[in-house]
Amino acid sequence: MLKIKTSNPEETFEFGKKLGNKLNPGDIVCLQGDLGAGKTSLAKGICAGLGVTVDITSPTYTIVNEYRGRMRVNHMDLYRISKEQQLTDIGFEDYIYGDGVSIIEWPDKSGTLMPDNYLDINMKGQGNDREIRIIPQANKFIGLITELKKDADPIN
Numbered sequence: 205m206l207k208i209k210t211s212n213p214e215e216t217f218e219f220g221k222k223l224g225n226k227l228n229p230g231d232i233v234c235l236q237g238d239l240g241a242g243k244t245s246l247a248k249g250i251c252a253g254l255g256v257t258v259d260i261t262s263p264t265y266t267i268v269n270e271y272r273g274r275m276r277v278n279h280m281d282l283y284r285i286s287k288e289q290q291l292t293d294i295g296f297e298d299y300i301y302g303d304g305v306s307i308i309e310w311p312d313k314s315g316t317l318m319p320d321n322y323l324d325i326n327m328k329g330q331g332n333d334r335e336i337r338i339i340p341q342a343n344k345f346i347g348l349i350t351e352l353k354k355d356a357d358p359i360n
Contacts, residue, residue: 206349208336216242216334217249222355224253226348229275229303232319234311237327242334243309246327250307251277262309267294276304282313291317323348 210216223246227233233250235243248260255273263269263281271277278299285291296317300306311318321342328335340346 205340206338206352208338208352210242210334210336212332213242213245216245216336217252219336220246220249220251221253222249223352224250224305226351227254227305229305230301231345232300232306232308232322234318234322234324235307235309235327236311236325241327241329242336243327246325246336247279247307247309250305251279254305268299276302278302278304278306280306280308282308282310285310285313288315288317291315321345 208219210219223233227250235246237243244260244262251260251271251273254271254275254277256271256277257273258271260271260279261269263279264283267280267282267284269279271279280296280299282291291314296314300308300319308314311322321344323345324339324341326337326339338349338352340349
């Protein structure tokens with residue numbers, strides 16, 4: 205596990221950008237935290253690190269926004285999902301098992317459809333201060349955590 209502290213939305217974005225630079229096709233990043241925790245700011249940074257140059261908007265109402273950078277990026281917000289069937293209907297498994305990077309806000313709404321291999325990011329904070337906890341849920345992300353530790357100012 206790695207813990208990072210950011211003090212404003214720009215720092216959260218920059219950390220996301222560093223993370224995005226290290227992601228590979230097929231990676232799944234799950235963002236968890238209360239409303240206003242900074243998930244979308246982090247997602248915007250991840251997209252920038254993946255080479256997405258268009259404006260990133262929250263997919264709260266569309267469920268999925270697709271972007272093109274150095275690879276395809278699927279940004280999902282599952283907040284409004286109430287049944288797994290809704291995810292099946294939008295092709296959730298096609299997205300997460302495809303060759304792009306999937307960023308999923310509110311992943312707990314995916315139920316049994318979520319695979320075991322993802323990068324779990326938990327965010328919490330007050331005001332502009334954020335604590336970001338990164339927990340690899342697969343061995344393939346352990347190396348990524350090691351690389352991020354070199355680039356980041358971790359907290360205990």
